[in-house]
Amino acid sequence: MSDTFPLKYTRDDFRSDQVVRWCPGCGDYSILAQVQRVMPRICAETQTPRENIVFISGIGCSSRFPYYMDTYGFHSIHGRAPALALGLKIARPEMQVWVITGDGDGLSIGGNHLIHAIRRNIDVKILLFNNRIYGLTKGQYSPTSEIGKKTKSSPYGVIAQPVNALGLALASRATFIARTLDTDSKHLQEVLLRAAHHRGTAFVEILQNCNIFNDGAFDDIKARDVRDDRLLFLEHEKPMRFGAGGSKVLIPSGAAHDTHFAAVAEAGHGMDRALVHDEASENEGFMYALANMDYPEFPVPMGVLRAVEQATYEDLVEHQIEEARERQGPGDLQALLDAGECWTVE
Amino acid sequence: MSHSEAGREEPPESPELVESVIIRFAGDSGDGIQTTGALFTQDAAVSGHDISTLPDFPAEIRAPAGTVAGVSSFQLNFSSRDIHTPGDRPDVLVAMNPAALKTHLADLIPGGMVIVNEDSFTPQSFKKAGIKSDPREDGTLDGYAVHSLPVTSVTMRAVEPVGLGKKNSERCKNMFMLGVVCWLYDRNTDVIERLIDAKFAASDPKTAQANRLALQAGHSYADTARLVPHRYHVDQAQLPPGKYRRITGNSAAALGFVAASKLAGRTLVFASYPITPASDILHELARLRNFGIKAGQCEDEIAAMGAAIGAAYAGALGLTATSGPGLCLKSEAIGLAVMTELPVVIVNVQRGGPSTGLPTKTEQADLLQAMFGRNGESPVAIVAPQSPSDCFDMAIEAFRIATRHMCPVFFLSDGYLANGSEPWRVPSPEELPAFGATGSLDADNFQPYARDPDTLARPWVTPGMPGLEHRIGGLEKQDGSGEVCYEPENHERMVQLRAKKIERIADDIPLLEVFGPEQGELLVLGWGSTYGAIRTAVERSKSGGASVACAQLRYLNPFPSNLGEILDRFDQVLVPELNAGQLRLLLRARFLKDVQGLNKVQGQPFRTWEVQEKIDSMLGLNLRKLHGGTADSGSLSGDKQQGAIS
Structure with missing residues (x-):
């Protein structure tokens, strides 16, 4: 593709002719709208024509997403979208691939594929819509449901501890990890743009409301009156400030133990000791603690937690092919068939 | 000069000419039995014999040494005539x-x-083997x-001079x-020495x-001791002219996929x-990066199937290989390939089942799983190679069918074909036919589920084609447009179309x-894989004057179009299978033939x-001698090796 290719798309270029069939009021509408809005910019900035964009999903409410995008799309089977994306990217590294998954699809039935997609660092953007519930099957608890939550399948309350998606991605050594919100359209677009620019697996958790089976899923942290105190928007090389007008900061706790890495202080008293966010930090213990910060002990981290450069899986495959060709010459089928001890019958 | 002739005074006696030899090497799984067998086989093949082999080894990598559980074996049949079995x-x-x-x-x-090996015949090893006395002395x-x-x-x-240690x-x-x-078979050791050097000389010269x-x-x-009064000699076989190599089924399949x-x-x-x-196919293909082959190991069977589908969606040849238990895990994704009508090939190297079953032993009991082992009406094409070398041709066929007809294709090999070997006449790439997809692609009136009028294949439209952006998936498709559709009549129509x-593949495969x-x-x-035993049995029965013929199905779904009429031309039909009667079930259902x-x-x-005994029994030959009874198909008991007869 030439650099002069105009790639001037509008939001409408990414709207398919399908009627969107999520429940009215679903957080997925907002996510779809932001993706369609930001896509023209992504295409222009990454020099990607629309026909090179593929959305692959699994099963669940969120996985209907590809039907509504006027790009190439593949609505696959439960939990397996990362596996399809692997095959697609190995075959065609030039494609820009977005995996759409949910908390059940990506963290339960497809947990294994998610871990391995991330550790391979395939160049795919994984958007995990987390509403802490199974919606399409009408209201069972999910791997991110909180302990004690009563659902149709947990009438006495959930008794398993929830998965923290960021912590899991970090443990799988994701090269890009971010979290954003369905209702924060500006932040959502910013994060999507960052993910699009990342070469490698970009893992994005999008906190999303299910107004039918888990209404107010994240109200305790994102409601207008509490969000300033309970959400911490991370910015690279900036102090970790939150609270109304940045009135609070995270400071080192002074204790040696990793899990008590930080404490909250009023900005006025602790500003000089405020921790500064580093997306490329190699302090694994600190990053893990940051990823797992949760309300009510701590504010919930939002934004880009980690972004580092590392060779992608498909690039390494291509590299091995080039190296093998340099060393052994391009494959010669006749020579391959003739390999080993041959004999001739006259 | 070969070492064996050094210092020989008397002229060698002329060896006794034999047509075929069947030799079996057996020992501990740590004794290098498979290597020994493979080397002797290679020597026999290079010497121009027809060969057929049967490796048989335990699932445990190293069962306790000296025990019956740890015995590994390798049987080789080498011959101066055309043979089909080990x-x-x-x-x-x-x-x-x-x-x-x-x-x-x-x-x-x-x-x-x-x-x-007399050094291994000790009271201790008798105990490990569970025998009471020395079989060389007790009359055994x-x-x-x-x-x-x-x-x-x-x-x-x-x-000792090499100083390797005990x-x-x-x-x-x-x-x-x-x-x-x-020595026994009148060979020098040149070929095998060359093979040893090829394997070890560079990396480990002392071992070589x-x-x-x-x-x-x-x-x-053996020469000095004059082990036997005279040696044996097998002449070269009269194989069709050409260049040959020895090949196992797994290797042949791998090469076939590269050729495809x-x-x-x-x-x-x-x-x-x-x-x-099945793993040897992975090993073979993983080596071929310089061919641009993108072979890789996934996190599980499901991911492997998913990646093959993703690759096919991207326009590549998507391939996966597994064995029965792995196929169970892939079933859901294969259904997705049926629904999205994508060309993937699934190799199933069948082994004894159910469950983990007999991992290293052969069986043909996954035919019905390949046919029906998915939810819904979910037809796929199935091919089955009949010999190790046929794995090459059928691998190409599998992809030719998959890409021309836009469907998943099963390649049903088994443990016997995978590890067994025979001479293979090496083709030149020019004799192999190129192939491509058929689906029509009209950019102006593009429909992802438009169908080629002959094959009914949909077009293979892949990401990157401008203006043809579309969505596919596992939900039922509307005929033509490919959009999600829940209409009752449409679902039935799509089931019928698939x-x-x-x-219609039957029009595109040999009779x-x-x-x-x-x-x-x-x-x-x-x-x-039953081809060899069936063919040999029928050759023998025919030479005895019996009115018997044989045919081997390499295409199982659909069947070749002339199968029904062939069945009608014979009074009786016998279907030998390494299962409880799976093809028989399909044939009875399809052709209402007993x-x-x-x-x-x-x-x-x-x-x-x-097989021969069953043929005889069905034809009423030698029955009195065998059983003194009638030719019904009851149990032919009396021999512990006989398979269950139904």
Whole structure:
């Protein structure tokens, strides 16, 4: 593709002719709208024509997403979208691939594929819509449901501890990890743009409301009156400030133990000791603690937690092919068939 | 000059000419039995014989040494005529220890030759093998030609100059035994020495030297001791002219898939998960990065299937390989490939089941799983190679069918084909036909589920094609547009279209060929790997004057279009299968014909005599002699090796 290719798309270029069939009021509408809005910019900035964009999903409410995008799309089977994306990217590294998954699809039935997609660092953007519930099957608890939550399948309350998606991605050594919100359209677009620019697996958790089976899923942290105190928007090389007008900061706790890495202080008293966010930090213990910060002990981290450069899986495959060709010459089928001890019958 | 001639005073006696030899090597799974067998096979093949092999080994990598559970074996049939099987009962048994002798002696022909390592015949090893006394002295070996040789001790002396240490020196004893066998069959050791060097000389010259010394020592020992009054000689076989190599089914399949990639002009993406006995295909393809082959190991069977589908969606040749338990895991994703009508090939190297079953043993019990093992009406194409070398041709066929007809294709191999070997006439790439997809692609009126009028295939539209952006998935599709559609009539129409598309493949595959009379009393109809035993049995029965023919199905779904009429031309039809009657079930349902079965599920291939005896019984031959009874298909008991007959 030439650099002069105009790639001037509008939001409408990414709207398919399908009627969107999520429940009215679903957080997925907002996510779809932001993706369609930001896509023209992504295409222009990454020099990607629309026909090179593929959305692959699994099963669940969120996985209907590809039907509504006027790009190439593949609505696959439960939990397996990362596996399809692997095959697609190995075959065609030039494609820009977005995996759409949910908390059940990506963290339960497809947990294994998610871990391995991330550790391979395939160049795919994984958007995990987390509403802490199974919606399409009408209201069972999910791997991110909180302990004690009563659902149709947990009438006495959930008794398993929830998965923290960021912590899991970090443990799988994701090269890009971010979290954003369905209702924060500006932040959502910013994060999507960052993910699009990342070469490698970009893992994005999008906190999303299910107004039918888990209404107010994240109200305790994102409601207008509490969000300033309970959400911490991370910015690279900036102090970790939150609270109304940045009135609070995270400071080192002074204790040696990793899990008590930080404490909250009023900005006025602790500003000089405020921790500064580093997306490329190699302090694994600190990053893990940051990823797992949760309300009510701590504010919930939002934004880009980690972004580092590392060779992608498909690039390494291509590299091995080039190296093998340099060393052994391009494959010669006749020579391959003739390999080993041959004999001739006259 | 070859070592064996050095210092020979008297002229060698002329060896006794024999047509075929069946030899079985047996020993501990740590004794290098498979290597020994493979090397001797290679030597026999390069010497111009027709060959057929049967490796048989335990699932445990190293079962307790010296026990019956740890016995590994390798049988080779080499011949001056055209052969199709590794043979029924060996003429020669090479047993490296008492457990191997105990396990395999019953199979040896009456009066056959036994060669044992006398150094391993100790009270301790008798105990491990679970035998009470020395079989060489208690009458067990009466009637056999027994050669008890000090294999370990002579090997140790022979390789001592290399200075490998006790353990590694002792490991060369299989090469000593191989040297003995080479002498016995009038061979020098040149080819095998070359193979040893090719394997070790660069990386481990000491091991190469020690193995060569042991091999030469065995040859010289047999020569000096004049092991038998005269040696045996097998002439070259009259194979069609051409260049040949020895090949196993798994290797042939791997090469076939590489060739298919070249013929289709598309990248091969091979996604797999390690499983016995399919892993060698992964090993073979993983080496071929310079061919642009993108082979990789996935996190599980499901991911491997998913990646193959993703690759096919991207326009590459998507391939995966597994064995029965792995196929269970792939089933849901294969259904997705059926629904999205994408060309993937699924190799199933069948093994004994159910569940983990018999991982290293052969069976044909996944036919119905391939046919029906998915939810919903979910037709796929199925091919089944009939011999190790046929795996090459059928691998190409699998992708030709998949890409031309836009459907998943099963390639049903099995453990016997995968590890067995035979001579393969190496084709030149020019003799292989190029192939491509058929689906129509009209950019102006593009519909992802528009169909080619002949094949009913949908177009293979891949990401990157501008203006053709569309969505596919596992939900039911509207005929033509491919949009999600829940209309009752549309679903039924799509179910029928998917079925018809598979049925129409019958117009695109060869007619079934019959070996023997075009009509007659009995047709023996097999599929896949049973070809050799069936063909040999029918050849023998025919030469005895029986009105019997055979045919081997390499295409199982759809069947070749002339199958029905062929069945009608015979009074009786016998279907031997290594399962409880799966093809028979399909044939009865499809053709309403009372086909009979010969069914064996012992993890072992058919012996020729088993098929021949059933043929005789169905034709009413020798019945009085065999059973003194009638020709019904009841149990042919009386021989513990006989498979269950239904």
